[in-house]
Amino acid sequence: MPDGIDFNDLSRRMDGAVNAFKHDLASLRTGRASANLLDPIHVEAYGSSMPISQVGTVSVPEPRMISVSIWDQSMVQAVDKAIRESNLGFNPIVDGNTLRIPLPELNEERRKELVKIAHQYAENARVAARHVRRDGMEQLKKAEKDGDISEDEHRQQSDRVQKMVDDRIKEIDKLLTTKEAEIMQV
Structure with missing residues (x-):
């Protein structure tokens, strides 16, 4: 120029x-559930690393609960592992193709x-x-x-x-x- x-x-x-x-x-939780809380987490899927939103639907059914409906049954364990290994302190509950993630009190x-x-x-x-x-x-x-x-x-x-x-x-x-x-x- x-x-x-x-x-x-x-x-x-x-x-x-x-x-x-x-x-x-936005990805830092403040006590209330938000679908954005899982944004920083990536899953090893189909030979590459991708955000959770690309392997399932993230929703917030309750103020203190996040739900992830995974589209492919074979990805459930990978998503569970990725959430547990993130430094966010979540412990998902596996329920078929759905992971329920209760948010503990901070x-x-x-x-x-x-x-x-x-x-x-x-x-x-x-x-x-x-x-x-x-x-x-x-x-x-x-x-x-x-x-x-x-x-x-x-x-x-x-x-x-x-x-x-x-x-x-x-x-x-x-x-x-x-x-x-x-x-x-x-």
Whole structure:
């Protein structure tokens, strides 16, 4: 680009990091059942790893119960194993082609674990936003070196990129604080 960098592309990529973080947070349980809780779990099926939603129907029949109706009888044990081995603390009950997953009450220790996981997700999102910043800064350096932009334009656009990152990190921190309060609420 002759005048520096494509800010729309950088913004889109940073928004992608924030949206991925929102998706990760949705998979953390807060005491109520949600079909999203099983999103991070992948099953070894038909020679590849796939999300549970591609081998069965995930539903929430009760506030403290998740149900997975598996389409292929041969996949029941693989799905059961994948759920048990995930770090989510679920113990499914096999009932034919259906897995019923009761959600136990969250104890204080488990709540703290979930908060730690949320913090890890937040840090991953911050790192992703910073990687986008690094790419933008490298594009600016190259544009200045090639003579496409002046030193002053480089400085102004660098400040703009930094502000974009700061805004995304503030948004990530705000989402984290909200989710943390939700998890710790008894």
